[in-house]
Amino acid sequence: MVVSTDEAQLRAVLCAVQEHGSKAAAAKALGLPASTLKSQFAAAERRSIHVEKDEAVEFPAFVHGDEEEPIDDILDRFRKAHDRKQKAIEARSWFPIKIKDEKPYGILWFGDPHLGVHCDWKTLESHIAIARHPGVYGGNIGDTSDNWPWTGRLARLWAEADISSKTERRLATWFMMEAGIKWLLWLGGNHDEWNGGTEFYKLLGASQIPVIDWRAQFTLCHKNGSETRVDAAHGRKGSSIYNPTHGTLRDAKFGQDAAxxxxxxxxxxxxxxxxxxxxxxxxxxxxxxGYKMGDRHALVNGYAQSNRGAAVLSVVFPQTGKVQCFADVEQGADYLAWLRR
Known part of the structure; x- marks a missing residue:
């Protein structure tokens, strides 16, 4: 590397270092590579070139980067954000839902609705009718609509769908607020994460319905003091070709207890x-x-279409906190109506 021996250049380097406080900042200010500036600075020292401060001129004490947020303020802001998020996590861990009904009651768990052109509307509407029965509440396991991303590799699926984003949100609003279902819980699934879907549902439900990302662990609290713990998740880790409930079993076996x-x-x-x-x-x-039928992703990847279990009805007995589940929602509804009589 050739180092400039021009005294004026070397003095300029010394002045820049003095003004900017470091060699890196001086190199940036002069538009020089850091290695070049360091070499010239060393050459100035070897030649005993010095820059005397002109006491006749006084400059303002500029603080470089004074337009930026101070580090102490950044740290304080992040500490508060962490504390706030941690409190929110703790508040959602086995949060209580108080059930005032002393008779046996049901929770109709709606599988992935995918409201739109691929939804099995006949089955869904029959289940909505059951969810309107006395003593029956609703739980939405997530993926309320396809909600395909508008950009990226999945945008083609959105382009092929014969439904607009606006219509999807109108259907979701109807399902949550106008279908006559007494909701206990809404979960956000992977489809809901796109295009701000989960945040839209949170704003829509506000304080009326708990809308929670992906997984909710909660306790049904009854007037006589009994409790029923429920662990609901849109999806879980682990899969098996031999057991469709593998991920659920994994959490039940190695996680916290729930009924x-x-x-x-x-x-x-x-x-x-x-x-x-x-x-x-x-x-x-x-x-x-769930209710999605005619899914091209399932067709292309060789996944057989499920013909039952779009929803499950859970009957909860407040006297003991125990649960009985029905794959046949209609049969479960008849049993619950008999119990409540």
Whole structure:
């Protein structure tokens, strides 16, 4: 590397370092590579070139970067944000839902609705009619609409869908607010995450309906003091070609105890009651398939279309806190009506 021996250049380098406070800042200010400036600075020192401060001239004490937020303020802001988020996480961990009804009641768990052209409307509307029965509440497991991204590789699916984003949101608004369902819970699924869908549902439900991202663990609290813990998730980790409830079973076996575990997302069905003798507990595992039919993704990837289990009806007994689940929603509704009589 050739280092300039021009005294004026070397003095300019010294002045820049003195003004800007560091060699890196001086190199940036002069438009020189950092290595070049360092070499010239070293050459000035070897030649004993000095820059005397002109006491006759006084400059203002500029603080470089004074337009930026001070680091202390940034740290304080992030500390507060962390504390706020942690409190929100703790508040959502096994949050209570108080049920005032002393009779047995039901929760109709709607699988992925995908409201639109691929929705099985006949089945969905028959289940909505049941959800309007006395003592029946609703739970939405997520993916309320296709809500395809408007850009990126999935934009072609949005372009092929014979429905607008506006219409999808109108359908979602109807489903939440106008269909006559007494909602206990809405979950946000992967489709809901696109285009601000989950945030839209949160604003729509406001304080009337808990709208929670992906997974909710909550406790149904009854007047006599009994409790029923429910773990509902749009999807779970783990899969198996031999057991559609594999991810649900995994959480039930290795996670925290609950009387009922409900899952959607993979559009397949499985339901069973299982005992965990080592934990001295038992639970219902419900993998619900949802209402989406004629799905090209399933066709191309060889996934067989599920023909049952679009929803599951859970009957809760407040006297004991126990649960009974029905894959046949109509049969479960008849049983619940008999119990309540």
């Amino acid at each position: 009922l575990f409900v899952t959607g997302h993979i559009h397949s069905f499985g339901l069973f009651d299982i005992e965990f003798p080592e934990k001295k507990s038992n639970a219902w595992l419900a993998q619900i398939s």
